[in-house]
Amino acid sequence: MNPASASSDFLALLNANQGILHRVCRLYCSDADDRQDLYQEVVLQLWRAFPGYRPTAKISTWLYRIALNVAISNLRQRTRRPAPERLGDVPPEVAPPPESGPDADDLADLYRAIGRLSDVEKAFILLYLEERTYEEMADILGITQNNVRVKMHRVQDKLRHLLTQPV
Template identity: 80%
Template sequence: MLLRICRMYCADADDRQDLYQEIVLQLWRAYPHYEARAKFSTWLYRVALNVAISNLRQRTRRPAPERFGDTIPDIAPPPDTGPDADDLGQLYQAIERLSDVEKAFVLLYLEERTYEEMADILGITQNHVRVKMHRVQDKLRQLLTQPA
């Protein structure tokens, strides 16, 4: 689950690893304050999403550090290879174009969370979740049908 959150908010493998470590650190720090008012997985999602969104905002405020250069090839294998790999790649590209909050909705939807769980995690009403999910799904459909 944490790796999926990292994949959703970071395109670069090194950034994903850094974000994963930051999420785990924040979960470790926050655990003593966990109150069993909600399910543990709900609390875990809430902390992880908040860290991911905060991290993304920090990265967008400061310029990215210079890389060694564009001449170094990326030798890592593609994350998915198979008949649906192209469709999955297009889906991830469309998701990357969504806002931080919209990405959170997509992630929870792909995790097959109920609207009740989504509402608890995101701190909004179930009705608001339904409205936002409908809008995010429409936006994704538009992004997927537009030429790249």
């Protein structure tokens, strides 16, 4: 594959699947600047991995796998060396709802509850909200379908519990 063709193929892939990448970044970063930084890091890692992509795998599986691995690694790095508080930052607990409208409060509550999940649990919820099948989840996460079912049930129970707890 020539470099110009690879570049245009990659850009077409990226443009067609930006939603996946933005959703992963939104789930793992509450700050807009952090989300943008994570998005750029995900794109860089996708570009590096692109020559090794084999069309036998679903493109969404490949994208999710890389994006989730980068997001989880990024989150772990950020928690090891926490950034100093900047003036004007709004803590995630009181951040404004991501959208306006009648369901905005429910959506904000959901994001706060998801924010309290572990890194891996967030990945399960993201894939569930993306309406991925258990087979796709197993492929993306590198575990068996049965393990996906068990873990998904536990994560849903935990999320229900978090949503009913007062903040």
